[in-house]
Amino acid sequence: MITVREATYDVLRSLGLTVVFGNPGSSELPFLKDFPSDFKYVLALHERSAAGIALGYALGKGTAAFVNLHSIASVGNGLSAIIDAHYCHVPLVITTGQQDRRQLQSEPFLVSRAVEVAKPYVKWACEPLRAEDVPAAIARAYHMAIQPPCGPVLVSIPMDDWNHLCDPPAVRRVSKTVSPDPIALDEIVRALDSSRNPALVVGPQVEEDGAWQEVVSLAEHLNAEVYQDPIPSRWTFPRSHGLFRGGLLPAQRPLAEQLAKHDVVVVLGAPVFLYYAYVPGPTVHWGTRLFQITNSSFDAAAGLAGTSVVGNVADAARHIRTHSKARPDPGRVVLRESPQPKPEYPITTAYLFSTLNQLLAPDAVIAEECPSSKGDLDRYVRLDHPGSFYSVRSGILGFGVPAAIGLQMANPARRVFCPVGDGSAQYSIQALWTAVQQNTPVVFILIRNGDYSALRGFCDFTGVGRSVPGMEIPGIDAVRIAQGYGMAAWEVDRPGDLEPALRKALASQSPCLVSVNVQPGEQTTMGMDQSVDPPNYG
Ligand SMILES: Cc1ncc(C[n+]2csc(CCOP(=O)(O)OP(=O)(O)O)c2C)c(N)n1
Numbered sequence: 215m216i217t218v219r220e221a222t223y224d225v226l227r228s229l230g231l232t233v234v235f236g237n238p239g240s241s242e243l244p245f246l247k248d249f250p251s252d253f254k255y256v257l258a259l260h261e262r263s264a265a266g267i268a269l270g271y272a273l274g275k276g277t278a279a280f281v282n283l284h285s286i287a288s289v290g291n292g293l294s295a296i297i298d299a300h301y302c303h304v305p306l307v308i309t310t311g312q313q314d315r316r317q318l319q320s321e322p323f324l325v326s327r328a329v330e331v332a333k334p335y336v337k338w339a340c341e342p343l344r345a346e347d348v349p350a351a352i353a354r355a356y357h358m359a360i361q362p363p364c365g366p367v368l369v370s371i372p373m374d375d376w377n378h379l380c381d382p383p384a385v386r387r388v389s390k391t392v393s394p395d396p397i398a399l400d401e402i403v404r405a406l407d408s409s410r411n412p413a414l415v416v417g418p419q420v421e422e423d424g425a426w427q428e429v430v431s432l433a434e435h436l437n438a439e440v441y442q443d444p445i446p447s448r449w450t451f452p453r454s455h456g457l458f459r460g461g462l463l464p465a466q467r468p469l470a471e472q473l474a475k476h477d478v479v480v481v482l483g484a485p486v487f488l489y490y491a492y493v494p495g496p497t498v499h500w501g502t503r504l505f506q507i508t509n510s511s512f513d514a515a516a517g518l519a520g521t522s523v524v525g526n527v528a529d530a531a532r533h534i535r536t537h538s539k540a541r542p543d544p545g546r547v548v549l550r551e552s553p554q555p556k557p558e559y560p561i562t563t564a565y566l567f568s569t570l571n572q573l574l575a576p577d578a579v580i581a582e583e584c585p586s587s588k589g590d591l592d593r594y595v596r597l598d599h600p601g602s603f604y605s606v607r608s609g610i611l612g613f614g615v616p617a618a619i620g621l622q623m624a625n626p627a628r629r630v631f632c633p634v635g636d637g638s639a640q641y642s643i644q645a646l647w648t649a650v651q652q653n654t655p656v657v658f659i660l661i662r663n664g665d666y667s668a669l670r671g672f673c674d675f676t677g678v679g680r681s682v683p684g685m686e687i688p689g690i691d692a693v694r695i696a697q698g699y700g701m702a703a704w705e706v707d708r709p710g711d712l713e714p715a716l717r718k719a720l721a722s723q724s725p726c727l728v729s730v731n732v733q734p735g736e737q738t739t740m741g742m743d744q745s746v747d748p749p750n751y752g
Pocket of ligand 1: 641735
């Protein structure tokens, strides 16, 4: 027999979870003592950042990441990253400390109800009934986390468990590809074979399931126009491909209108659909037949219309391509280039992103969190490689800065850029310290407009008006904050200084922050204006 602690490190080793992202407390110290030399501990100063960096790391590696949090104290602080992992299908194996079992009954200092608190947002949460079960519970949690749809799991571990003796749990393998039903796919094949003008909608599961190339081949085989899902958490089709038509709007009626000219729409790896503003309307128009292929039985069940097939998106795309008729190129002429923005003062975000686009290597990675300038980023940044764009679909700010760091740690050969609003950056700002300590050379581009422009836009969009408090955020010097964490940082105010500043950041081998003073952001909401007939909360 070996100790629970030794068995746990063996389990983590066997699962490839040798990087521990965390913030420690008293209840984790018996686990962390004599930390094995083949493990790496990545400290973050706040759990939003610890779990958020782990999330980026798991996204970048395409595998699970391990997070060690401090009882309910940390789970509370890290919950928004756990929620992001839930919605973005990211396998995080999270352990938290618990008080000593022998005094739990008396509700001691730092007692934790992390299991109950996390439950709606994790695939499985438990506090093992016996100390001896801890290593097996972590293995079980891991196997849950990596099953599609991937997601976070949580094991709460009383601090007296680690020195108990146990039998080492069996090292097991659990397959994780679930094939879609071929009979259900054949119905989609028949619909496509008789379609006049089919379309594909691609979502994040295209990347989750390694289906990028299969989906490009399918689109070309069908000569089908391709739309990105609304508020995308990943870009899952080459942006400059001739069949790409941009993103869908996140509201019922305008989205249905965007798809109205198509008689068959196949959604690959996304919910049907992710909406933001309530603009009632049909899911798709009367003449459009809708199909969804998803790795998530949850998304299939929650779909508002159409026929859903559950299973691996790559397998489904391959089946459809090899069983359906090729469609000739209908000879469409599509002009999608946006006008080249001019260097204005103050700098516009259109100019910022078009300048950035010219400097990006083809395999650059973007971790985005710039609410009111998402549209300009989408218009001007062209990346065609898999794994090049990450955002968050939960709507919770604080994702971008830590995710960028985790992505950079996972992909040292690709440069990660983090365009982040001056407001958004503050929700996880202390992650900058971890970037410095780990020397992860992310380029943070802080978009400084001095207000919450996206909220202002929403006020205009929905008739709330401008008499709302809490919209201004003056007096924040992010350059000095970054420098305080030990990061090189500088400000750009004039358009002529932008390109040299970005080049200087690119030339650096270390993380740095470029704070760009810009005009207030676009006053639309996720690309929508009054023309979509938004709800009125005025
Ligand atoms: C944790 C969290 N708190 C508050 C909000 C509400 N919110 C949405 S956008 C936004 C403004 C973000 O400001 P900034 O990053 O500067 O971007 P801008 O709107 O100026 O483009 C806020 C506060 C949120 N989504 N998440």
